[in-house]
Amino acid sequence: MIIILLNNNNNVRADGREFDELRPFKIEAGVLERADGSAYLEIGGNKILAAVYGPRELHVRRIMRPDMAVLRCRYNMAPFSVGERKRPGPDRRSVEISKITADALRPSVFLERFPRSTIDVFIEVLEAEGGTRCAGITAASVALADAGVPMKDLVVSCAAGKANGNVILDLSEEEDKEGEADLPVAIMPRSGEITLLQMDGHLTPDEFEKALDLAIKGCEKISAAQKEAIKNRYGEENGS
């Protein structure tokens, strides 16, 4: 008896990736001159710039804390970053992403070392292609390290989800739009602790667990690139 194995095309993604494959990405640290720390990240068609000022003096007394630094984040999309021009200024989506980004980064920072000060994180999406909030968090953590902010670990972020009936890693813009679920996750890789978790769509508990594990694996891969980007920044200046 001859058994013929057919290639199940349902599992091939539009861009040819495997279900657990990340889009091509690159990270660079220390790309701006004025900011205390900065990073640039590309993943798929995303181009994200992150910058950090701080710890620095906080002038808004209302939010100042006597026992620790406050960490604030502003996520913003450039008007030219999307297909249809986006009007400048924060919209509700940006405000929410700003908040969850700050929440995702805070657990990693030794805030108690800098009472009465602020650490400001700025994320600019120069070009968007699905998964900008995850890319923003990943870049922001590199920028914090670049600025010399003491942290217990870098924070890295990645999304998994479901499209075309399959649980997949790192959704492209199209997969995000047309797909059945989107699950952005951020972790501190050494401990595996989760600092960002959102879910949007429709998953069975089984699918959710698969997707969560996929996202965590994706994060671990990106984490290695974060460390390399930081080290590369200083490698070049070594005696040249």
Added chain:
Amino acid sequence: MIFVEDKDLVVPGDVLADDEYHTGRGTFREGKNICSSLVGLVAVRDKKVSVIPLQSKYIPKRGDVVIGKITDIRFSMWNLDVNSPYSGFLPASDVFGKEKRDLNKAFDVGDVLFLRVVDVDEVKKVKLGLKGRGLGKFRGGILIYITPTKVPRLIGKKGSMINMIKDETHCEIIVGQNGVVWVKGDPMMERVAEKVINMIEKQAHTSGLTDRVRNMLSELLGKEIEEEEIEEETEAEEVPEPEEDQIQG
């Protein structure tokens, strides 16, 4: 057990050693492990692991000598920017004693002073003082800003690095522990010193720096510089108390 070597470049979260070792600057203990909290170079001394950061902000400590700029004049004090997330204040009584005087007759906004950190409280309010040899207002010269952790490298063991620059450029140079450097001399020499100091800052974490500094000085000044016994400060651990002659400039 230690998992890294002296002078390795590490990033926040890297595991450096287990509980056979003690935590030094730039590290923290988590369970049985000692981890790095910063981007920097590992320094291992006996059983202590530290990470010397490549980038950091200056946090004032009592006893430091710093260079600050006056940003505001209040009722009985001046506020100063000391290149830190924390601003400092200089009480008028430090200058005027018990008499009441117009503060801006002594120092005005924009003036640059060499001061001592007298006290820092638990919420990091910084009290500055002018009582001490060589402290006071700078006249003329230029300012150069470097990362505070690189100050020891700039000074060198027993001042060797900074003295080489002073001698060759004939400039007065004062290095504040807060990363602000004052240079005064012939305008061209000031710029030569500036270039050299900026180069030291960029390459502070590398070895063979003294030779490169000597070469750069030779090139910029167009002359040969003798190879004296220059001891390179390769260990940037604790910031050393500046020698009396450095405060004088």
Added chain:
Amino acid sequence: MAVNIVPEITRKSITELIENGERADGRAPLDYRDISIEVGVIDKAEGSARVKIGNTQIMIGIKPQIGTPFPDTPNVGVLMTNSELLPMASPTFEAGPPDERSVEMARVVDRCLREGKVLDLEKLCIIEGEKVWMIFLDLHVIDYDGNLIDAAVLGSVAALMNTKIPTAKVEDDELVVDEENKIPLSINEKPLMCTLAKIGDELIVDPSLEEEEIMGARISVGIREDGSICAMQKGGEDPVTRDQVLKAVESASEKTKELREHLP
């Protein structure tokens, strides 16, 4: 809007150097810093550029949209310039709606491009009185080290030169927009701006951040390829003399020719 207090000794040392015809970074009074331009850097934008003068860095994106023309000019397209001084570019830039610096810059750039007639706006008319192309030019300042205006204009011209817009035609009483077949924007002229700062009584080209912080005044002059002046803006607290204005125009005429060589 936050202000940085310049140390008195820095102010003095820079001023003295300039009075001797020198500058802190070794440049001659009329020299620009290193300039670089990259175009086509944002794929989702129909035109884009990244411009650097020294460490000042601006990302520029062009997005066309179909809209209604202004009632008094029913047969021409519209150029709209907006600028964001991003808080990441400088500790003195705060998040929020554009402040007066941002608005001034956008309007100065806009006037230079518009009066310089960089675009043939008539070619952007689709249906007279009803539908025209609106070209949105967004300046995204990501790093500020002095002299935003010259960088902004230079980058804008480069970005416009890089721009391809969809073709829009009326067929059978319907507006058909073809995204697949994009055509380059029709570039008429290449107006550029040169900014001089007045420090003491001297004028220097392309002020660095330090120089801008102590300058008494600035004069920006927009010059077209054909040599005519298309825009001017004086800024700063101090007045300037007639001679200084004429000198600025003379320097700008020369320097914009050099700047133009950097365009792709």
